[in-house]
Amino acid sequence: MTGYDIRCVPVSETSVMLYLADVIDAGLAPAVGETARAILDELPEVREVTPSYTSILVEVGSLGSDFEALAGALSAIACRVLETGESELLGKLIELPVYYDPEVGEDLESLAEFAGLSVDEVIGIHTGREYSVCAIGFAPGFAFLGEVDERIAMPRQVTPRSHVPAGSVGIAGRQTAVYPADTPGGWQLIGNCPVSLYDPENDPPSPLEVGDRVRFCPIEREVFLERGGHV
Amino acid sequence: MSERLPGLVVLQAGVQSSMQDLGRFGMAGQGVSQGGSMDLHAHCWANRLLGNNANDATIELAVGMAKIRAESDLQLAITGAEMLAELDGSPVGNWCSFPIKRGQVLSLKAARSGMRAYLAVAGGFLLDKQFGSVSAVARNQLGKVLQEGDVLCARGVGACMSRQVPSRFVPRYDDAIELRVIESYQISQFTPEQLKSFYAASFTLTPDIDRMGARLEGAGVVAPEVGIISEGIALGAIQIPPDGQPIILLNDRQTLGGYPKLGCVARVDLPKLVQARPGAGVKFVPVTLSDACSEWREFCDYFAI
Numbered sequence: 001m002t003g004y005d006i007r008c009v010p011v012s013e014t015s016v017m018l019y020l021a022d023v024i025d026a027g028l029a030p031a032v033g034e035t036a037r038a039i040l041d042e043l044p045e046v047r048e049v050t051p052s053y054t055s056i057l058v059e060v061g062s063l064g065s066d067f068e069a070l071a072g073a074l075s076a077i078a079c080r081v082l083e084t085g086e087s088e089l090l091g092k093l094i095e096l097p098v099y100y101d102p103e104v105g106e107d108l109e110s111l112a113e114f115a116g117l118s119v120d121e122v123i124g125i126h127t128g129r130e131y132s133v134c135a136i137g138f139a140p141g142f143a144f145l146g147e148v149d150e151r152i153a154m155p156r157q158v159t160p161r162s163h164v165p166a167g168s169v170g171i172a173g174r175q176t177a178v179y180p181a182d183t184p185g186g187w188q189l190i191g192n193c194p195v196s197l198y199d200p201e202n203d204p205p206s207p208l209e210v211g212d213r214v215r216f217c218p219i220e221r222e223v224f225l226e227r228g229g230h231v
Numbered sequence: 232m233s234e235r236l237p238g239l240v241v242l243q244a245g246v247q248s249s250m251q252d253l254g255r256f257g258m259a260g261q262g263v264s265q266g267g268s269m270d271l272h273a274h275c276w277a278n279r280l281l282g283n284n285a286n287d288a289t290i291e292l293a294v295g296m297a298k299i300r301a302e303s304d305l306q307l308a309i310t311g312a313e314m315l316a317e318l319d320g321s322p323v324g325n326w327c328s329f330p331i332k333r334g335q336v337l338s339l340k341a342a343r344s345g346m347r348a349y350l351a352v353a354g355g356f357l358l359d360k361q362f363g364s365v366s367a368v369a370r371n372q373l374g375k376v377l378q379e380g381d382v383l384c385a386r387g388v389g390a391c392m393s394r395q396v397p398s399r400f401v402p403r404y405d406d407a408i409e410l411r412v413i414e415s416y417q418i419s420q421f422t423p424e425q426l427k428s429f430y431a432a433s434f435t436l437t438p439d440i441d442r443m444g445a446r447l448e449g450a451g452v453v454a455p456e457v458g459i460i461s462e463g464i465a466l467g468a469i470q471i472p473p474d475g476q477p478i479i480l481l482n483d484r485q486t487l488g489g490y491p492k493l494g495c496v497a498r499v500d501l502p503k504l505v506q507a508r509p510g511a512g513v514k515f516v517p518v519t520l521s522d523a524c525s526e527w528r529e530f531c532d533y534f535a536i
Contacts, residue, residue, distance in 0.1 A: 013523050203362070
């Protein structure tokens with residue numbers, strides 16, 4: 001890994017931001033995820049970590065006069081993870097089944113038209129690679145996955161839909177994601193995944209963590225319904 | 232010695248009354264919000280009056296208009312917004328603890344000053360924690376938003392004295408507030424002129440204030456035209472969206488955001504904001520990180536957080 005630039009700056013009385021890079025790179029996700037986990041495991045004063053594309057917000061009970069010591073410890077963990085490169089082997093690979101069809105993916109046909117491809121080609125390209133979980137946010141379990149092949153990249157809807165059903169698989173620019181719950185949203189919808197990505201009764205509530213890898217597998221309507229999907 | 236007592240029965244829940252403790256930590260990586268009592272000062276005093284731990288749950292009454300019946304003899308405390316509490320029709324002082332006998336009904340009116348009141352029970356409420364906290368975050372389907380008929384069990388404790396918060400610690404909830412700002416995040420991307428106009432501006436708190444955040448309106452602050460990579464949002468972060476109207480992010484905020492932020496409101500000033508009514512005037516002044524940190528540590532030490 002090259003080109004990383006570790007900086008640690010205070011944000012509030014209880015939080016500091018650890019920046020690992022200045023530009024988005026899906027290849028950085030495993031290191032961000034592993035650094036966040038290691039910080040939470042190794043530093044007892046840390047009570048919360050919020051990993052994102054290039055940064056980790058770290059929260060402690062209160063920033064004492066020892067900010068420099070904390071910043072040093074955080075940077076040291078990040079350096080260690082980035083330099084060993086072991087993190088790239090640590091992310092889980094999760095396969096998510098998707099029923100790709102206009103009846104659950106309202107924008108599948110218009111995306112194919114936008115891309116100048118057939119619907120089957122769009123599905124083949126979307127399922128044809130592994131994605132990295134770069135960040136989880138927007139809503140619990142909503143994982144920003146990067147990056148989709150340029151050929152099927154498409155901007156968000158100009159006006160977001162007021163209702164996107166849970167399980168919807170969408171594309172926005174070169175990102176793709178599964179909506180864990182019914183919510184408003186503006187991504188281009190191409191299918192639906194019957195696996196729950198946020199259930200507060202489970203521990204952990206979401207199977208995904210930053211740094212994990214996701215591969216989508218196409219399933220037929222019948223299998224989709226059997227696995228709890230709704231049309 | 233403690234025992235499980237049938238504590239309180241909710242006869243009338245009010246609007247968005249919820250159980251809150253100090254919040255849920257360690258789950259932001261999955262996109263789960265922290266939650267927790269919005270007015271930490273009032274929450275901590277309600278528990279302290281009863282000898283509870285600061286992290287014991289209180290009922291956060293967001294609007295008031297609630298009625299609660301005791302199923303056992305208990306000691307309660309109420310702090311925060313003035314909701315003219317009555318026990319079987321007799322007035323009960325705010326910022327006080329008081330005994331309630333089995334069968335008695337505590338009723339609260341709509342808030343007269345302030346917005347949120349906190350009700351604690353001696354020994355604490357007995358609630359199942361989810362991921363280390365009982366805090367309700369409705370959007371995340373976690374914790375408990377009160378509904379008519381709910382029974383809230385309490386940990387039984389022996390008799391305790393009725394006490395009152397010393398008047399010097401009882402805040403007055405004003406309709407003009409000043410919030411101190413720890414400058415951080417994208418502050419260096421705002422020009423000196425943009426910052427000058429931010430600190431000179433008088434903002435108004437809009438009705439758009441809830442557990443996620445508070446929207447202000449005013450002359451407007453020009454936001455820097457830079458793309459921000461989505462990053463973690465700290466409590467009290469001041470976000471400047473393209474329309475220039477600041478949003479202060481509160482307990483149930485999203486974990487990540489991509490708008491420029493010029494810093495965070497000092498934590499000890501947040502109670503003023505969450506108790507202010509829509510229409511209140513809001514001004515900002517800068518504070519140094521070290522001053523804000525010392526005040527926050529003093530607060531934490533005082534309440535043993």
